[in-house]
Amino acid sequence: MKRQPSRTWERRTFMTRLVAVFALLLFTGGLASCSNDDSSDPVEVPRTSQGTEGAEQPDTSGTRLFGPSGVGDLLLGMNADEVAETGTARVARGSVEEGMMPHCRWVIELQGRENETYFATGRLSVNRGLETLYADTDDVTPQGVRLGSTVAEVSSAISRPNLKAGDFFTIPASITSDYIIGMSLDGEVNTLTLQTRVRDCPEQ
Secondary structure, three states: OOOOOHHHHHHHHHHHHHHHHHHHHHHHHHHHHHOOOOOOOOOOOOOOEEEEEEEEEOOOOEEEEEOOOOOOOOOOOOOOOHHOOOOEEEEOOOHHOOOOOOOOEEEEOOOOOOOOOOOOHHHHEEEEEEEEEEEEOEEEOOOOOOOOOEEHHHHHHHHHOOOOOOOEEEEEEOEEEEEEEEEEOOOOEEEEEEOOOOOHHHHO
């Protein structure tokens, strides 16, 4: 004769199943709450002028990016036809008196320039293309350096603690180009040039 389970065993089995069901409900409820948290939704991050290490980031609003490959529509390496096709500049012959070799050309922006240091935007070699670009007053490097930047501003932007008024130096812009930066005796940037590392129309 088959033995029937006792009532005590039945009660224990019922309680075990009840606890299991309750635990399952809690688990599925937790999954549902997690699924409602869509991590793909964009998160609004307050904008700040501080970088990840607390260093102040340069303000480049309302300016034109200068480098590392060019400025505006003009790119280092462009030939004369490509410069003309941008519709923003023209190519003109220079003279020996201006320090131009026969194979070198001036690149002149069609819009008026506020920078009185150079009347031209840059230099172009008929052999190598656009080699040199001169910054205008509204041009700024990715580091935040521009004409008129002070010694303190430049020193902070490029991590050059020993910079002083009157310095003239070169820093890398890319693997093929450099920035030439000159500080006036008054302690402000008065020369800011972007140029290819290999040139056949050097400054005289």
